[in-house]
Amino acid sequence: MTKLAVFTIGNGDFKTGFSMGLEIREEQGNTLSEVIGQLPPSSSIPKLYESWQSDFIEIKVGNTRMKVPKGTAKTTVTPLKEAIEKCKTSQKELKNSFKDWLKSESREFQKIRETFFKHLPDEFEEIRIFLQTRALLLKKLPWNEWDIFERYAHAEIALVPPEYSRINLAPDAIAREKVRILGIFGIGKDINTEEENKQLNRLTNSEVKFINPHKIEELYDNLQDDKGWDILFFAGHSSSSETGETGYFLINNDDKLTISELKISLQKALRRGLQLAIFNSCNGLGLAKELSDLNIPQVIVMREIVPGDAAVAFIKKFLQKFYEGKSLYVAMKEAKDSLEFWETQYPGVSWLPILCQNPAQTPLIWPKIPTKIPIKVPMLSPGVVTNQPICQEVTTLMGHSSGVKSVAVSPDGGMIASGSVDQTIKLWDLQRGELKKTLKGHTGTVTSVQFSPDGILASASFFPDGTIKLWEVDGEQNKVELKTTLRGNDWVALAIWSIAFNHNGKYIASGHNVDSTIKVWDIEREKIIATLRGHVWAVCAVIFHPQDGSLISSSLDGTIKIWNPEQEQLIHTLVGPSGWLSPAQSWFSRDVEVYSLAMSSDGEILASGGTEDVIKIWRWCDRQLQQTLKGHSDTIQAIAIAPDGKTLASGGRDHTIRIWDLSTGKTLQTLGHSDTVNSLAFSPDGQTLISGSQDKTIKIWRCFPDGSSPL
Template sequence: MGKLVVLKLGQGNLNTGFSVTLQISSEGEHPYFESNGQLPPAPELAVAYTQWQISYRHSLQGNLRITFPQTQVTNISKRDLFPECDRLSFQLHKQVNLWLNSPQFRPLKEQLLEKLNTEESIRILLQTEDNQLRRIPLHLWDFFERYPQAEMALSSNNYERKSKSQPPKSHVKILAILGDSTGINIQKDRVLLEQLPNAEVTFLVEPQRQLLNDELWLQEWDILFFAGHSFTKSETEIGYFHINSTDSLTITELKNALVKAIAQGLQLAIFNSCDGLGLATNLADLHIPQMIVMREPVPDKVAQEFLKNFLTEFSDGKPLYQSVREARMKLQGLENDFPCASWLPVICQNPAEIPP
């Protein structure tokens, strides 16, 4: 039986630090261990992340599943920016480990090392409302090198389990939205989904809002998939996804239909598109069980490779978290051309639900 680790962060930010409550339980059971601790102020981590993010986004202009404002486009060759992005990624990696291995947090880390087995499956939920911290790739913590079957997910401090009746099914029903494809190739996403065994996939290609709304209401879906352009407005943390070449939607604009879909058994939403944490935060408010998003703008090739690797692992019967971890780590093979590709995919989890 796998283990569930919850790191619940109290009020705070990287400039003030956080109180931390650690809980450990066997999967599906009440916690058998709880302890309290602290994460110290880490302004250097905040600076390292901001510097890396700026360099990363400049290095990847073009061929992304996002549209940047024109003011962000530069004449600098993205190839020239790779060494700077690599240097700043090293600094961010270093600052993540300095923070999570700090003396203030060490007692909780030692309790994790004492109580967890390196051979067991481990889900680690980071419960925080701090938007900047949710963006930082904390899977760079050296703890994960010791635990090859551990994967971190983001979750909210506010959650609820929605009761739903789900009779056994012989196949998985997927609603796949293929949105605005300007400048990218999302037909590869379609081919990969069409090859899935034991799956019934309905494709909506650049749909109008009314059609998407109706499909969510009319049928019982297990998985909602989106490929296309998306982005998060940093000042509001609201996510937008372009369902066609002229229309973008927020989660709020589909709220009633999504609430209905979740009540009818929707288990997983996958946004194989850019900068999806805003969408994940907004969808978590509706208490969906699980989501997979990209924490930053994602190159087209990286999105395609992640989907291919994830579907291969997941359709072979591996647990969701293991499938995401392996698919994410395989992206390192693309990092000569796409820096930090393996940092991008992240699970967002409703703590009240147990993933497949």
């Protein structure tokens, strides 16, 4: 799992030192450690940086992506070989002094280093480093040279603004199957953008539009395009103010634009899904600052004046790696590493590209082209007889850019819905294995998708969104309409793990993380009619009994509870302590963290799974444990019971799916993914099993009873 290291540098200066804090947390927001320390003083750093900066500019002032002021005398340019050697010296001095500064023996600084290494032991793990500071020079320093990052193969640094917030998509934002890129190329005698044009045109599964930079009004019109954009790309001349607070870019030799002049158009583009702005141009920190003030998710700029040939080499490698499916951070690191050759001509050039990240937004990942795998039917040799079901993988669905958290099958068996960490819901044709629609609107991980008996699709998401969206789905017409969004008034409820419809689709229940409650919604009235309290940790799963209308919930506190939702009454605690002391007892002594629940269609069997690596089967009539199924080697994340009640499917962190015979308690078959299996669902006829995994795929399995083939 990707980890985040957030370095916050506060008040101070290079003469007295800076206050500094470090927070280590998981990508989903769980904090692992926090520590406060102090950066020591280093009065030499500003002068050394200024020397390197000056020497770097002298190398090739005529081949930069900053427009050279008219009247600059060519005779003032230092001969190339002498300029390179001079720059190498100043780069080395700055680099050594910077590294020495960050090796301080001060205890206030050492505890930051110790915390970093303690919680980030895996050198091949992807680590995102956030640097949060207001000081311009601190933003410019080569933080990648810090020795604590040397052991990590996939660690990259991003600047983080002091204040930020999430962008909410407009209700009319259009879901896009292809990445839409708006390209702007500056025009001038001293700039060549032909190679970047070629690179963008080579990106399949994308829609690239290049606007005419001679007409400024076309830029405004295109930014406000109703279809929206994923990436804004600029190549040309740009610059920033001395304070790094503002910037501008030139669309031709005479016309320049600032971010503030495009504010309304950019805000509309953001609300329609703009995620990444790339300014492959000089001195872009001022542009990044203004874009960050608009809460754009990600920005890539150059810190200083950049040679045009090196800028092209960087963006070529970045686009290649990003398009191949590497994360934004890994693609950045590999593109910067590829500039090693250019260091011989421009010492320090690999320091220039920098990513600026809005931490409230998930980093963009280039979506893979959905791939359909030809259907495979199991072939049995003549004379082979078996009474066991055979589940055979027939299709792997690929299209999500992050792990799949939930899958569901429509009541008519024709459609699959999948929810993902990438904040989207995808609708798939089950028979053809083809993507039909991508639904956007959530601003957090889509943790649960469910169909009502009459085909309404519900989706729920995690922090910071915490909403339930109801979608009207017309499979025949391939139309989807957002009916409504359910949102609680309590901010602590903004993290939903699981949702479930009752038997007639009138109510929907949601299990919450922070406040450990279950909320029951009247869908027609769009209001909460019950808030059930009793769990002391996150509620992982909720299901309704198909006949008596009771509600069953499971939690990280180790309990399974049965409720009367209409009377807001706890009926029974199935496993774990009960009674008025149960909250305290379950907090300190948990039987098992229960992640998953499933109920047979006749309501006679309840199954549960969690961290004990076993599945428990309960009789509903007397609420007694009937049998325990053992076979998984890690936490069980998902359970589904076939409609006929004879077989059960389970999936877990051991990457396997097990098919069980409920009459004997034996494993019939072991299937699997390449990562954790998060969700399972049977089709209404029981002949198809759907699995969703952290490996970003959905697999369709056909089950052939008695070894027979329908073909």
